[in-house]
Amino acid sequence: MNAVRLAAVDRDGRGWRPDVDTRRARLEDAVGTVLAPHRDRLEDADRVAIAPDAHYPFHPSTGVVTDPAVVGAVAAWLDRELGADVAVLGRSDDRIAFERTASYLGYDRLAERVGAALVDLADVPKRNEYRSAGGRSVALSVPEPLLESPTIVVPTLRPTAEGMVAGATRTLARLVRSTAEPERIAIAVTRAVEPVLAVLDGVVAYGDDPAAVDAVLSGSAPAVDAVATSLLGRAIGDDEALSELVPESTRPVAVENLDELDLDAVRERLSGGRLPPSEDTHPAVSTAYRLYAATSGDAVPPQLER
Amino acid sequence: MLSQFRSRASDSGALSVGVLGVGNIGTVHLKSALAMPDVAVVAAADAVPENRERAERAGVERTYDDYAALLAAEDLDVAVVALPPFLHAEAVERAAEHGVDVFVEKPLARSTEEADRMLETATQAGIAVGVDHTLRYQPDMVGVKSAYEDGSVGHVPYASITRLNDGPLGRPPADAAPPSWPLDSDAVGGGSLLELGVHCFDVLEWLFGELEVRAATTGHTLDIDVEDAATVLLRAPETGTTVTLHCGSYQWEELPEVNTRLRLEGITGTITNQEHLPEHFYASAARAALENVASRVGAADRTVFGPTFYLQAHYDALADFVGAIRNGEEPPVSGRDGRRSLALAERAYDLAAETTATEIELPEVRP
Numbered sequence: 001m002n003a004v005r006l007a008a009v010d011r012d013g014r015g016w017r018p019d020v021d022t023r024r025a026r027l028e029d030a031v032g033t034v035l036a037p038h039r040d041r042l043e044d045a046d047r048v049a050i051a052p053d054a055h056y057p058f059h060p061s062t063g064v065v066t067d068p069a070v071v072g073a074v075a076a077w078l079d080r081e082l083g084a085d086v087a088v089l090g091r092s093d094d095r096i097a098f099e100r101t102a103s104y105l106g107y108d109r110l111a112e113r114v115g116a117a118l119v120d121l122a123d124v125p126k127r128n129e130y131r132s133a134g135g136r137s138v139a140l141s142v143p144e145p146l147l148e149s150p151t152i153v154v155p156t157l158r159p160t161a162e163g164m165v166a167g168a169t170r171t172l173a174r175l176v177r178s179t180a181e182p183e184r185i186a187i188a189v190t191r192a193v194e195p196v197l198a199v200l201d202g203v204v205a206y207g208d209d210p211a212a213v214d215a216v217l218s219g220s221a222p223a224v225d226a227v228a229t230s231l232l233g234r235a236i237g238d239d240e241a242l243s244e245l246v247p248e249s250t251r252p253v254a255v256e257n258l259d260e261l262d263l264d265a266v267r268e269r270l271s272g273g274r275l276p277p278s279e280d281t282h283p284a285v286s287t288a289y290r291l292y293a294a295t296s297g298d299a300v301p302p303q304l305e306r
Numbered sequence: 307m308l309s310q311f312r313s314r315a316s317d318s319g320a321l322s323v324g325v326l327g328v329g330n331i332g333t334v335h336l337k338s339a340l341a342m343p344d345v346a347v348v349a350a351a352d353a354v355p356e357n358r359e360r361a362e363r364a365g366v367e368r369t370y371d372d373y374a375a376l377l378a379a380e381d382l383d384v385a386v387v388a389l390p391p392f393l394h395a396e397a398v399e400r401a402a403e404h405g406v407d408v409f410v411e412k413p414l415a416r417s418t419e420e421a422d423r424m425l426e427t428a429t430q431a432g433i434a435v436g437v438d439h440t441l442r443y444q445p446d447m448v449g450v451k452s453a454y455e456d457g458s459v460g461h462v463p464y465a466s467i468t469r470l471n472d473g474p475l476g477r478p479p480a481d482a483a484p485p486s487w488p489l490d491s492d493a494v495g496g497g498s499l500l501e502l503g504v505h506c507f508d509v510l511e512w513l514f515g516e517l518e519v520r521a522a523t524t525g526h527t528l529d530i531d532v533e534d535a536a537t538v539l540l541r542a543p544e545t546g547t548t549v550t551l552h553c554g555s556y557q558w559e560e561l562p563e564v565n566t567r568l569r570l571e572g573i574t575g576t577i578t579n580q581e582h583l584p585e586h587f588y589a590s591a592a593r594a595a596l597e598n599v600a601s602r603v604g605a606a607d608r609t610v611f612g613p614t615f616y617l618q619a620h621y622d623a624l625a626d627f628v629g630a631i632r633n634g635e636e637p638p639v640s641g642r643d644g645r646r647s648l649a650l651a652e653r654a655y656d657l658a659a660e661t662t663a664t665e666i667e668l669p670e671v672r673p
Contacts (some may be wrong), residue, residue: 018527056480059527059556064478095483104475104489104528161479275478276560285562289613298612299337302330303561305360 002250004219004227007033008259009203014212016061016204020106021113023069024076027203027216031073032081033258034218038197039081042150047085048078049149050116051195053156053171054090057104063206064275066156068110070201070216074152075114086116087145091175098122119145121175133180133187134244140188141177150196153221157205157213157228161275164239165229168198168221186241190221198224205266207232207273213266217255222246226253231263233271320346321628324406325386326373326397328352328361331411331620332388334611335438338621339386340365341610345628351376374400382406384631386624391416391500392493398424402431409436409627409637413504414644416495418652421645428641435641436627441509441566442639443619443626449582450568451513459572465549467510469502470565473534473555489530497532499524499654502553504647508639509568510549511646514542517549522654523661527556538654562614584615 007030017023035042042048052066060067075086088111090098098120102108111118121143129140129147153168160166169186172193178185202215213231217224222245229236236242236251246253257263277283286304293300321344325336328350339347350361351373358369370376373389377400387397387410394415401408408428414437415421428435441447454462474488487493494500511517517540524533535554542549557565568579611617626638 056478057475057528058478058480062478095480100486104530106529109529161481276558278479278481292613296612299341299364299610301611301614301617302333302337302360 002220002223002226002246003254003256004217004223005034005037005256006215006217006227006258006261007031008261009214009216011214014214020069020072020110023067023203024072027069027073028076030216031070031199032077034199034216035074035077035081035197038218041196042078042084043082045082045084045150047087047149048082048196049087049089049119049145049151050074050154051089051146051151051171051175052154053158053166053201054098054101054105054107055093055174056096057101060105061204061210063156063158063204063210065105066154066201067203068106070199070203071107071154072110072114074154074199075116079114086114087119087149088116089119089121089143089145089151089175091143092120092122093174121145126177129188129192131188131191133184133191134240136184138178138180138184138188140185140192142189142192143175146172146175146193151193153195153198154201155198155224155228157200157202157231157270159206159232159234159274161278163234163274165225165232165234165242167225167228167242168195168200169225169241169245172221183240187244190245195221197221200224200228202228202231202266205231205270206275207270209273211269213261213269215261215266219253223253226251227255231266231270232273233267320344321632322381322383323347323386323628324376324380324382324384325350325361325366325388326376327388327390327393327411328357329354329388331438332386333357333360333364334617334620335386335388335409335411335624336361336366337364338610338624339628341621342625342628344632348382349376349380373397377401377404377406384409384628387411390487390493391495392487395420395424398435399427402427402433405431405433407434407436407631409438409624410641410644411438412644413495413500413648413651414641415648416493416500418645418648420495421641421648425641425645434631434637435644436630436637437639437641437644437647438620438623439505439508439639439643439647440616440619440623441505442512443622444566444579445584445615446566446579446582447509447568450570450577450579453577453582454513454570454572459570459575459577462545462547462570462572462577464571465510465514465547466567466569466571467506467549467551468565468567469506469553470557470559471502471555472557472559473498473501475528477558477560489532491531494532496651496655497524497530497536498534498553498555499536499538499651500648501555503536503538503551503651503654504644506551506553507647507650508643510540510542510551511643513570514547514549515544517542517650519650519653519657521661522658524655524658525554527554536654536658538650540650564616566616 058064126141173186198221349368351370521539525535538551540549570577
């Protein structure tokens with residue numbers, strides 16, 4: 001369980017290419033390399049579910065969402081090597097419908113090309129599941145496709161707004177409903193769904209800004225998240241969910257670094273990186289403006305009223 | 307021509323204003339109007355309850371969930387139309403029925419055809435139409451124009467303008483629902499060219515006189531219905547200036563930084579808007595605070611949105627419009643100016659489509 005396989009993407013053709021097929025072609029060897037060892041766990045499946053980080057239509061060149069080209073390369077491998085049907089999963093939330101996100105990111109055209117189905121998990125039957133997390137039982141409402149098909153989670157290498165690794169477990173957590181704390185949902189959903197595999201899109205990562213890392217890696221969801229945490233310069237011990245999913249006795253996670261990618265350089269590049277602040281305006285500026293407005297009686301811009 | 311504009315100054319002390327649409331920019335107009343001397347903001351309308359509540363907190367007397375109801379119920383001199391573009395024409399028609407002058411958020415309309423109908427309606431009703439093209443009110447643009455007209459770099463054979471922001475999808479983290487209408491071509495008529503490019507066309511014609519569009523291309527960084535990038539090659543015959551314009555709603559923005567760049571390449575040197583931007587935000591905020599505090603005890607004018615020059619430009623644009631209405635003058639940025647920017651955008655769309663068609667129709671090369 002606690003080993004991941006890392007493959008570097010062909011360094012020819014670095015730099016963003018807007019054509020998804022061009023990007024997919026560049027990725028296919030590396031994706032095949034990280035999927036091949038898991039072939040026996042997938043070959044009996046008629047249908048495989050792929051769960052990318054498609055939480056919002058941010059441009060995939062930023063590393064803030066999974067590049068649909070990585071999903072396309074995984075889907076193409078599953079079709080070519082195993083003849084499996086593929087479903088790409090997402091879930092509408094109170095901000096945006098999955099249909100819009102998928103359309104803006106080009107998943108609908110991609111799905112058509114690789115013969116995959118797009119499934120909005122907000123619209124499918126759910127099953128109540130109960131799993132232990134943090135010493136207590138967590139109730140989850142889990143969309144059935146996550147339970148009925150082997151699931152490959154395809155997160156991207158980035159932090160969350162709270163500073164943790166976005167990762168496979170939190171990508172899964174966004175697809176279910178629960179009233180528990182976010183950390184416990186991430187633990188419980190990983191135990192309920194038992195994803196067959198996680199494939200980390202590290203082609204473009206996000207620290208304080210995008211960075212071309214040019215790598216993909218595969219392994220169990222917790223193991224991949226543990227390595228991603230390390231690459232982002234975080235400690236597993238600071239991550240409540242990963243601390244439970246990757247107990248100390250199973251650390252460190254071994255990395256089969258086939259192409260001898262300089263992981264120290266990646267860690268140095270990404271370490272401590274964060275998403276932009278949540279307000280439209282820099283927090284220091286917001287504070288200064290409110291102070292100014294209170295002192296002067298001037299109007300406060302609408303962006304600062306939220 | 308000016309005879310159609312009747313003075314509102316003599317009716318009463320204060321000009322009666324209603325704000326139709328109090329989303330983001332509508333709230334800027336609302337707060338601007340509330341701070342203006344001799345202006346009474348009597349009502350605001352918005353279909354979104356949270357926006358109405360914000361307007362009430364800002365100090366507006368009455369709110370409506372339907373702008374037509376507001377126009378029917380209130381006795382207005384001026385209506386600020388800050389609704390989505392697909393409602394501009396209808397709102398101007400309703401305002402015309404009640405004889406209310408209108409200050410319309412850009413783009414004036416979704417097409418020149420729609421703009422022509424609006425302006426014809428306005429002319430027949432005898433109401434004034436102004437458009438919120440604000441770049442020409444920004445201090446950096448005013449500085450560029452002043453330096454250019456002072457002849458500080460001589461003849462300007464080439465200029466470039468870039469305006470970028472992050473559009474309705476914003477930047478991470480995703481904590482708000484993005485509206486769908488700005489990405490719907492039926493609702494807005496176009497993408498970056500109509501959202502940002504029209505501002506650039508307006509400021510360029512303000513600088514160089516009438517422009518001719520020579521070539522254009524548009525692009526999509528995501529699979530959305532409208533372009534989120536556009537590049538236009540222009541020629542200003544009067545000044546002999548060739549201009550490149552690039553606008554896009556694909557770049558993350560963190561206020562108060564805004565990415566608006568204007569460069570005039572002259573014979574003896576370069577004029578840039580960056581040289582004329584107000585000083586650092588904090589220094590600007592501190593100075594504006596001191597001035598406003600002083601204005602409470604003295605006769606000095608208060609500044610509105612003092613530290614943010616681009617919001618202050620909206621105040622100045624509306625104040626200029628209100629001043630023209632009060633004096634029975636044609637609005638300084640008129641409906642004709644708004645239509646002119648739309649016409650340039652439409653020409654750019656046509657040329658971009660021709661470019662795309664030409665690319666598609668390239669003959670196949672056979673060995």
